[in-house]
Amino acid sequence: MIRINLKINGSIHTLDVPPEMPLLWALRDKLNLVGTKYSCGIGICGSCTVLVNGNPLHACAVPASAMAGKEIITIEGLSPDGSHPVQKAWNDEDVPQCGYCQAGQILTAVALLARNPAPSDEDIDVAMSGNLCRCGTYPRIRKAIKRAAEYASRERGAS
Amino acid sequence: MKTTEQKPGLSRRAFLKVVIMASGSLMIGVTKASTATIAKAAGEPWIPNLYVRIDRDGRITIVSKNPEAGQGVKTALPMVVAECLEVDWKTVHVEQAPLDDRYGRQVVGGSRGTPDGWDDLRIAGAGALYLLTAAAARKWSVPASQCIARNGSIVHRPSDRSARYETLLDIAAGLPVPDVSELKLKRRPGEFSLLGSFVPGVDNPKIVTGQPLFGCDIRIDGMLYAIYEKCPAYGGKVRSANIEEIAKLPGVTHAFVVEGTQDLTGLLPGVAIVAKSWWEADSARRRLRVTWRSGHTDSTIDYDTKAEGLSREAGATLRSDGHVETALESAKTVVTASYYYPFVSHANMEPQNCTALYHESGAMELWAPSQNPKAGRILIAETLGIPENSIRVNLTRIGGGFGRRLVNDFMVEAAWIAREIRGAVQLQWSREDDMRHDFYRPAAWHHFTAGINDRNSMIAFDHHFVTFGKDGRPASGAGIPSGHYPAGLVPHFRLRRSVIETNVPTGPWRSPGHSAYCWAYQSFFDEVALAAGRDPLAFRLDLLSKSYGKPPLDLTRTRATLELAASKAGWGRKLDDNRGLGMAFHFDHGGFVSHVAEVVADGSRVKVEKVYSAVDVGPVINLSGAKNQVEGCVIDALSTAQLEITFANGAAEQGNFDNYGLLRINQSPEVECHFLQSDNPPSGLGEPPIAPATPAITNAIFAATGTRIRKLPLIRSGIRI
Numbered sequence: 074m075i076r077i078n079l080k081i082n083g084s085i086h087t088l089d090v091p092p093e094m095p096l097l098w099a100l101r102d103k104l105n106l107v108g109t110k111y112s113c114g115i116g117i118c119g120s121c122t123v124l125v126n127g128n129p130l131h132a133c134a135v136p137a138s139a140m141a142g143k144e145i146i147t148i149e150g151l152s153p154d155g156s157h158p159v160q161k162a163w164n165d166e167d168v169p170q171c172g173y174c175q176a177g178q179i180l181t182a183v184a185l186l187a188r189n190p191a192p193s194d195e196d197i198d199v200a201m202s203g204n205l206c207r208c209g210t211y212p213r214i215r216k217a218i219k220r221a222a223e224y225a226s227r228e229r230g231a232s
Numbered sequence: 233m234k235t236t237e238q239k240p241g242l243s244r245r246a247f248l249k250v251v252i253m254a255s256g257s258l259m260i261g262v263t264k265a266s267t268a269t270i271a272k273a274a275g276e277p278w279i280p281n282l283y284v285r286i287d288r289d290g291r292i293t294i295v296s297k298n299p300e301a302g303q304g305v306k307t308a309l310p311m312v313v314a315e316c317l318e319v320d321w322k323t324v325h326v327e328q329a330p331l332d333d334r335y336g337r338q339v340v341g342g343s344r345g346t347p348d349g350w351d352d353l354r355i356a357g358a359g360a361l362y363l364l365t366a367a368a369a370r371k372w373s374v375p376a377s378q379c380i381a382r383n384g385s386i387v388h389r390p391s392d393r394s395a396r397y398e399t400l401l402d403i404a405a406g407l408p409v410p411d412v413s414e415l416k417l418k419r420r421p422g423e424f425s426l427l428g429s430f431v432p433g434v435d436n437p438k439i440v441t442g443q444p445l446f447g448c449d450i451r452i453d454g455m456l457y458a459i460y461e462k463c464p465a466y467g468g469k470v471r472s473a474n475i476e477e478i479a480k481l482p483g484v485t486h487a488f489v490v491e492g493t494q495d496l497t498g499l500l501p502g503v504a505i506v507a508k509s510w511w512e513a514d515s516a517r518r519r520l521r522v523t524w525r526s527g528h529t530d531s532t533i534d535y536d537t538k539a540e541g542l543s544r545e546a547g548a549t550l551r552s553d554g555h556v557e558t559a560l561e562s563a564k565t566v567v568t569a570s571y572y573y574p575f576v577s578h579a580n581m582e583p584q585n586c587t588a589l590y591h592e593s594g595a596m597e598l599w600a601p602s603q604n605p606k607a608g609r610i611l612i613a614e615t616l617g618i619p620e621n622s623i624r625v626n627l628t629r630i631g632g633g634f635g636r637r638l639v640n641d642f643m644v645e646a647a648w649i650a651r652e653i654r655g656a657v658q659l660q661w662s663r664e665d666d667m668r669h670d671f672y673r674p675a676a677w678h679h680f681t682a683g684i685n686d687r688n689s690m691i692a693f694d695h696h697f698v699t700f701g702k703d704g705r706p707a708s709g710a711g712i713p714s715g716h717y718p719a720g721l722v723p724h725f726r727l728r729r730s731v732i733e734t735n736v737p738t739g740p741w742r743s744p745g746h747s748a749y750c751w752a753y754q755s756f757f758d759e760v761a762l763a764a765g766r767d768p769l770a771f772r773l774d775l776l777s778k779s780y781g782k783p784p785l786d787l788t789r790t791r792a793t794l795e796l797a798a799s800k801a802g803w804g805r806k807l808d809d810n811r812g813l814g815m816a817f818h819f820d821h822g823g824f825v826s827h828v829a830e831v832v833a834d835g836s837r838v839k840v841e842k843v844y845s846a847v848d849v850g851p852v853i854n855l856s857g858a859k860n861q862v863e864g865c866v867i868d869a870l871s872t873a874q875l876e877i878t879f880a881n882g883a884a885e886q887g888n889f890d891n892y893g894l895l896r897i898n899q900s901p902e903v904e905c906h907f908l909q910s911d912n913p914p915s916g917l918g919e920p921p922i923a924p925a926t927p928a929i930t931n932a933i934f935a936a937t938g939t940r941i942r943k944l945p946l947i948r949s950g951i952r953i
Contacts, residue, residue: 091482091511091512093515094511098510102508103509105451109442110448110581110582110631112663113889115889115890117890120581148441148442149443151442152441155437155440155441160440160441163440164440165432167432167433167856169433169435169436170864171580171581171629171631171632172433172435172439172445173631173632174581176439176442205581205896206581206897207580207871208632209871209895209900210860210863210864211867211895211897211900212900212902212903
């Protein structure tokens with residue numbers, strides 16, 4: 074066991090973890106932050122995506138101990154009331170079917186929109202192709218990202 | 233999962249019951265004679281099949297009794313109550329029911345949630361409204377006929393007085409309950425205001441903020457985490473395992489052998505490792521050394537050889553109409569082709585898991601993402617030898633079902649481990665456990681011969697189906713009903729069946745059977761149309777114009793979907809040489825669906841650009857949920873068309889998404905969905921759109937490339953997507 078400090082959703086958490094324990098399991102089993110989902114465990118499906126310093130990262134494939142000093146945002150910390158433009162768009166387009174992969178989809182979309190506020194279909198396909206959805210919500214993910222871009226643009230205009 | 237015909241009208245006798253609760257809330261329930269009798273006999277408080285509760289503060293609560301696996305039932309069914317109760321959807325709260333026999337059937341499967349709930353939900357809503365209207369009429373001493381409901385209030389039109397529902401509860405509770413036959417139930421799309429509109433899912437706020445909802449999200453104080461290692465060759469027993477060494481590894485609290493049973497759908501033999509975190513349990517597993525005892529060596533190569541041998545034999549005749557052999561001899565043209573599709577996995581994004589809490593009293597409580605929790609409770613009771621009434625099962629949201637979670641092996645494993653450690657445990661399967669211990673959609677071979685007459689119509693159809701099973705009987709999900717089309721659509725028809733013995737577990741996979749064999753039929757129809765020199769649409773409309781005996785499907789409704797999909801796709805329009813349209817129709821689980829797919833090819837690489845879908849499932853309840861199911865089914869069909877599970881030494885060879893690569897967003901088509909909103913009773917949509925999507929796509933691939941897809945996955949026919 075090693076003791077580490079992780080900055081998650083703006084708060085510092087001190088926890089004891091086995092040195093190799095992936096961030097995913099530190100979140101889920103040590104901190105009870107269960108919004109980040111396990112699915113493949115080998116970093117290819119995107120269900121466990123979190124934001125690390127603003128970039129999407131597969132939490133199943135990196136040790137928690139390597140994340141000290143970094144800004145980690147999980148789905149719980151995006152905005153607790155669901156008011157982030159991507160969360161609003163995801164609800165309004167009714168993207169989820171089973172909903173299991175959607176935390177990872179949403180955070181990947183957040184990172185895309187942060188660097189590309191008006192992505193094309195192709196931009197979306199490239200950015201989102203690391204996130205699997207077994208229910209086939211892909212057409213709605215495309216629509217929701219465009220809607221989120223509109224919401225964000227309106228918010229920028231209003232402020 | 234059986235296909236059931238929906239009968240119009242109220243098929244079962246329902247009763248309304250009204251209770252004023254201590255809190256002053258009014259509960260209006262619907263029950264069936266059978267469940268009311270159960271409750272009475274057991275001396276338990278009465279729980280209706282479903283209910284509406286109106287609180288003093290105007291909050292409306294509707295219980296959702298079925299598990300939610302992404303099919304949208306938790307949103308769509310309460311919408312029906314809200315529609316009939318004339319309330320603002322925003323004031324409605326939906327509560328997930330636990331497993332309780334008094335609710336009746338609590339299963340996700342067979343697209344039955346909507347048709348089963350339709351009557352009861354309308355009765356609950358209309359019954360509540362009837363009482364509230366009568367209460368307002370009594371309050372004002374006016375005839376009820378002068379009162380109407382508007383957005384949560386009863387309005388007396390002549391005087392313009394109005395009263396919110398929550399102010400009428402006490403009076404309503406004292407009124408005689410109407411007989412169900414007195415209620416006027418809406419049924420036509422034209423009568424609806426909420427139904428048919430686009431309503432986001434009730435769990436969306438929790439999903440987009442990552443709140444606990446799913447089975448694997450359950451956390452209990454002191455809970456431990458478990459993995460369960462089973463023999464890769466199904467049903468193998470543990471000969472020996474290094475459990476003493478495993479028990480000493482970091483974080484591990486328990487390691488033990490489970491003898492298990494020989495039931496492939498129950499508690500298989502294995503080794504349980506329990507630890508303080510799942511990762512520690514799974515890390516310990518990497519050091520686990522088990523010697524298995526198993527005699528099973530099934531392999532895909534062996535299956536291929538057996539199938540080839542069986543295809544030369546006659547097989548068992550399941551149905552014979554007319555004189556198929558004579559008709560083929562005298563036919564103008566005879567077409568022969570063979571089709572093969574592989575085993576496929578359900579690949580739920582949420583790997584199987586279950587949380588179980590063992591109480592010292594011997595009672596158990598479980599949190600299970602199960603599509604059929606009652607069957608899970610029975611399995612646990614029988615396997616652990618404990619009374620069923622000592623087991624409480626809570627239903628969690630399900631991260632993808634598709635039929636996999638109709639089998640409850642993961643529930644009984646969790647229960648066994650919890651009792652062994654005398655505490656709380658969450659069993660979480662790894663992705664590899666999930667893919668290697670699935671109940672696969674079985675592979676099959678279809679050998680077809682069709683005869684065409686001098687008017688270019690198909691008049692004879694001879695079909696030899698080589699499938700999988702045990703003791704000569706098809707395994708779960710491996711059969712074809714003998715009345716399936718084109719039986720009944722041609723005068724001369726024969727269906728023969730041969731069975732390959734297998735030890736591989738099979739089971740229902742989204743639209744069981746249909747989602748596999750529809751592809752073979754509808755692809756071959758295109759081949760017959762081509763040989764007859766006919767357009768695939770004209771050929772199909774001709775086939776659907778006449779039946780011999782009882783029609784195998786409603787011809788009028790089927791033709792209407794086919795014509796609508798063709799018209800929306802611009803069937804017959806001029807296309808570039810590397811572009812193609814393909815079509816297919818189908819009927820299953822009460823729904824009629826046709827698709828036209830548009831594909832563009834670059835050599836052997838194809839892109840499915842767009843699919844035009846025409847659907848008749850009666851009135852659409854939630855437009856969003858309905859379209860979601862159509863879009864999802866089309867994408868599932870394309871995804872699955874490029875996948876296969878193969879076996880060697882009795883075990884599955886694929887274990888994760890690296891070699892079982894689900895479709896990604898960049899490969900995903902646009903889906904344009906059109907509904908024919910008839911006033912037939914509604915049927916479910918989780919299944920009907922998938923079956924015809926696969927052949928519509930492969931027929932379009934043929935149109936674009938000239939390559940006829942007779943083997944799946946697509947790569948076996950030389951096509952990549």
